[in-house]
Amino acid sequence: MINTEIEILLIEDNLNDAELTIRALKKNKVGNVIVHMKDGRDALDFLFAEGPFEGRNVNHKPKVILLDLKMPKVSGLEVLERIKKNENTRQIPVVVLTSSKENKDIDLAYKLGANSYIVKPVEFESFSNAISHLGIYWALINQSPD
Amino acid sequence: MKEVIEFFSRLFDSSDWPPRWHCGKWSELHGWLYIISDLMIWSAYFAIPIVILRFISKRNDIRFIKLYFLFAAFILTCGITHLLDAVSFWIPLYRLNALTRFVTGILSWTTVYYIVKNLPVAFSLRSQEALEIEIEQRKLAEEKYKNLNLELTQRVEERTAELQKIIRENYQYKYALEESCIVAITDQKGIIKYANRNFSNISKFSQEELLGKDHRIINSGYHEKEFIRELWTTIANGKIWRGEIKNKAKDGTVYWVDTTIVPFLDEQNKPFQYIAIRADITSRKMVEENLVNSLKEVSDYKFALDESSIVAITDQSGIIKYVNQNFCNISKYSREELIGQDHRIINSGHHEKEFIRELWRTIAKGNIWRGELKNKAKDGSVYWVDTTIVPFLDNKNKPYQYVAIRSDITQRKIAEEENMILNVELENRVRERTDELESFSYSVSHDLRAPLRAINGYARILEEDYLSKFDKEGIRLLGEVQNNARRMGVLIDDLLTFSRLGKKEIRKSENDMNELITSVLAEVGTTDNPNVEIRIDKLHPIKADRALIAQVITNLISNAIKYSSKTKNAIVEISSKKINDEVVYTVHDNGVGFDMEYIDKLFCVFQRLHAQEEFAGTGVGLAIAKRIIQKHEGRIWAESHPGNGATFYFALPD
Numbered sequence: 003m004i005n006t007e008i009e010i011l012l013i014e015d016n017l018n019d020a021e022l023t024i025r026a027l028k029k030n031k032v033g034n035v036i037v038h039m040k041d042g043r044d045a046l047d048f049l050f051a052e053g054p055f056e057g058r059n060v061n062h063k064p065k066v067i068l069l070d071l072k073m074p075k076v077s078g079l080e081v082l083e084r085i086k087k088n089e090n091t092r093q094i095p096v097v098v099l100t101s102s103k104e105n106k107d108i109d110l111a112y113k114l115g116a117n118s119y120i121v122k123p124v125e126f127e128s129f130s131n132a133i134s135h136l137g138i139y140w141a142l143i144n145q146s147p148d
Numbered sequence: 149m150k151e152v153i154e155f156f157s158r159l160f161d162s163s164d165w166p167p168r169w170h171c172g173k174w175s176e177l178h179g180w181l182y183i184i185s186d187l188m189i190w191s192a193y194f195a196i197p198i199v200i201l202r203f204i205s206k207r208n209d210i211r212f213i214k215l216y217f218l219f220a221a222f223i224l225t226c227g228i229t230h231l232l233d234a235v236s237f238w239i240p241l242y243r244l245n246a247l248t249r250f251v252t253g254i255l256s257w258t259t260v261y262y263i264v265k266n267l268p269v270a271f272s273l274r275s276q277e278a279l280e281i282e283i284e285q286r287k288l289a290e291e292k293y294k295n296l297n298l299e300l301t302q303r304v305e306e307r308t309a310e311l312q313k314i315i316r317e318n319y320q321y322k323y324a325l326e327e328s329c330i331v332a333i334t335d336q337k338g339i340i341k342y343a344n345r346n347f348s349n350i351s352k353f354s355q356e357e358l359l360g361k362d363h364r365i366i367n368s369g370y371h372e373k374e375f376i377r378e379l380w381t382t383i384a385n386g387k388i389w390r391g392e393i394k395n396k397a398k399d400g401t402v403y404w405v406d407t408t409i410v411p412f413l414d415e416q417n418k419p420f421q422y423i424a425i426r427a428d429i430t431s432r433k434m435v436e437e438n439l440v441n442s443l444k445e446v447s448d449y450k451f452a453l454d455e456s457s458i459v460a461i462t463d464q465s466g467i468i469k470y471v472n473q474n475f476c477n478i479s480k481y482s483r484e485e486l487i488g489q490d491h492r493i494i495n496s497g498h499h500e501k502e503f504i505r506e507l508w509r510t511i512a513k514g515n516i517w518r519g520e521l522k523n524k525a526k527d528g529s530v531y532w533v534d535t536t537i538v539p540f541l542d543n544k545n546k547p548y549q550y551v552a553i554r555s556d557i558t559q560r561k562i563a564e565e566e567n568m569i570l571n572v573e574l575e576n577r578v579r580e581r582t583d584e585l586e587s588f589s590y591s592v593s594h595d596l597r598a599p600l601r602a603i604n605g606y607a608r609i610l611e612e613d614y615l616s617k618f619d620k621e622g623i624r625l626l627g628e629v630q631n632n633a634r635r636m637g638v639l640i641d642d643l644l645t646f647s648r649l650g651k652k653e654i655r656k657s658e659n660d661m662n663e664l665i666t667s668v669l670a671e672v673g674t675t676d677n678p679n680v681e682i683r684i685d686k687l688h689p690i691k692a693d694r695a696l697i698a699q700v701i702t703n704l705i706s707n708a709i710k711y712s713s714k715t716k717n718a719i720v721e722i723s724s725k726k727i728n729d730e731v732v733y734t735v736h737d738n739g740v741g742f743d744m745e746y747i748d749k750l751f752c753v754f755q756r757l758h759a760q761e762e763f764a765g766t767g768v769g770l771a772i773a774k775r776i777i778q779k780h781e782g783r784i785w786a787e788s789h790p791g792n793g794a795t796f797y798f799a800l801p802d
Contacts, residue, residue: 025609047222101597122601127608129601 010036011064013045015073030134042076070099086115165240186234220254267324330426352398368396404433457552466490480526498522532561603633642768652691661687677713685723688731696776703769704735712739724777730799741788
């Protein structure tokens with residue numbers, strides 16, 4: 003898994019949300035290869051092949067990153083900032099996941115270079131739809147420059 | 149006798165003697181010297197009397213006139229003898245000659261007699277020089293006399309002019325006195341013998357009414373008996389009395405006169421009449437009375453001011469000239485310590501230099517300064533005074549002194565300070581609370597949603613993957629789980645909206661309400677009640693926060709649609725009316741309405757007047773609407789009767 007091509011990187015601390023998100027994506031046949039990182043630190047290590055992920059081929063870049071903003075240790079915004087500052091990862095589209103559209107972090111996320119955001123709806127169906135629409139959009143239609 | 153007759157009869161007979169030439173031996177020279185000398189003497193002796201006579205005839209002051217005549221006659225006769233002597237060289241009239249000589253002799257002696265007789269008198273006559281000196285003196289004396297005379301004449305003229313002037317002036321004085329003053333003359337008993345027109349005018353008594361009366365006729369009764377007695381004592385003793393008297397006119401009105409009574413005395417120094425000269429000073433007296441009242445008022449004010457306030461007076465450079473007791477009390481300095489000092493003595497150093505400078509700029513320009521000052525008392529304690537400084541201006545509009553009136557506001561200031569601290573505390577607490585609320589909202593939106601999402605999600609998985617394993621009841625229960633989770637999501641959303649309103653700032657803009665309502669309707673839709681008819685009047689525009697007012701409209705219209713969903717021919721009407729300075733918008737429906745008994749709960753959060761089964765809802769919508777309208781300083785209210793529909797009103801300031 004470490005060196006395979008990744009289609010979607012999901013960074014989400016809430017395991018329920020993660021499970022439901024992955025299920026929704028799979029059900030809609032968006033991503034066959036989905037990597038889930040349960041916090042910001044792990045996500046960064048994974049992306050830059052550091053720590054437990056040392057030796058991973060950094061060129062195996064995800065086509066899209068789904069990033070939860072509220073996470074312990076390293077927050078979503080920090081992760082976003084690191085991704086957008088790094089030459090290697092800058093091009094990867096990042097979709098921010100948030101619980102509320104009135105969250106002021108959304109503005110900040112856009113400033114830091116987020117490409118889109120999804121409000122995680124409470125209702126499963128809307129949630130599932132939103133996730134799959136976005137996943138499809140970013141992973142399949144909106145190809146990265148490389 | 150015969151001889152005498154013969155002598156006179158032959159007086160001019162020269163036959164008895166030869167002419168002189170022939171008598172003796174005369175040389176031609178000797179004879180002619182004789183003849184010519186005699187002729188010269190004769191002509192001279194003839195001329196002298198003529199001169200004397202002329203002299204006498206020209207002067208009438210000649211004394212000894214007889215002597216002059218005698219002298220003239222004597223000279224004349226003497227001359228004739230010399231003539232006859234000369235003639236006798238040819239005609240020797242010796243008889244006539246003798247007679248002439250006799251006459252001459254007689255005249256000579258007569259002259260001598262007179263001269264001798266008048267000699268003492270002649271000696272007493274002054275000499276010419278003495279005479280001239282005397283004449284000179286006489287002239288001087290005369291001159292002096294003339295001058296004196298002239299002077300006297302002048303003086304007499306001057307005196308006359310003066311007298312005339314005095315007489316004229318006297319007349320004018322009298323005229324002026326009569327015109328300007330109230331004049332009365334009384335006899336020694338005070339009976340009026342004369343009163344001028346002014347007297348009549350002011351007393352309103354005619355002159356006839358006044359004459360023969362005494363002054364009791366105009367007595368106002370104002371003065372004490374002692375006063376009147378003193379007046380009479382003075383004038384009865386021949387002294388002038390001066391004073392101010394209040395009199396009463398015929399019509400009862402009173403007037404004040406400045407009075408001078410002059411007694412006129414007879415030979416025994418007893419007054420035989422009095423002249424009273426009065427001037428109307430009623431208006432002055434009134435002014436005086438007013439002045440006295442004003443002064444009293446002023447002193448009352450001063451007393452009140454001194455009692456109530458802290459008063460200080462300084463000169464234009466701020467040196468303290470006066471302080472009242474309150475000033476001393478509050479500053480704890482004695483009057484002596486304060487006077488001569490400037491206000492720096494009580495400067496607490498609390499105020500910035502610019503503040504003090506501004507104060508001085510204001511009062512130096514002649515403007516009143518008002519403000520609150522923190523001062524320091526002698527013992528170092530501080531006190532606050534509400535201060536008004538009033539500049540007093542001189543003719544050039546420059547302040548020459550300042551009156552500072554202060555009141556002690558230390559207590560208030562302390563209270564204010566406490567209040568401020570309290571306020572700051574309160575604000576802090578509010579901020580803390582708001583922050584708490586904020587984080588609460590955040591946690592609600594994130595943390596409460598997540599498990600809800602999980603419940604929904606897993607229920608959905610159950611539904612999708614395990615439905616075949618559920619019996620009918622199991623499926624129903626799963627449905628309930630999903631419903632409640634959904635409702636909880638809506639509740640959380642509404643609650644978040646409501647709590648965020650508190651912080652939200654209003655951004656007002658002009659809103660076309662018809663356009664706004666149309667867009668709201670497009671969003672709300674009528675899916676809950678497809679048959680509803682919505683009627684919208686032409687609405688007044690309003691200045692308000694568009695998003696917030698849209699929220700209110702959304703809530704009211706969706707309520708109207710919801711609660712009329714069970715009514716046939718459901719109608720929702722929206723209208724507006726401008727009343728005074730408000731625009732009142734009305735949303736009316738013909739739905740189920742509500743019981744007015746619970747109107748108090750209508751706009752409260754989480755309060756519902758209908759069961760969830762009947763009409764779904766969270767009970768937050770109207771609370772949100774109310775909060776928005778209140779934020780716009782408007783009003784919101786409603787009226788209804790169950791079954792008769794409901795009408796919601798909201799009024800916004802125009």
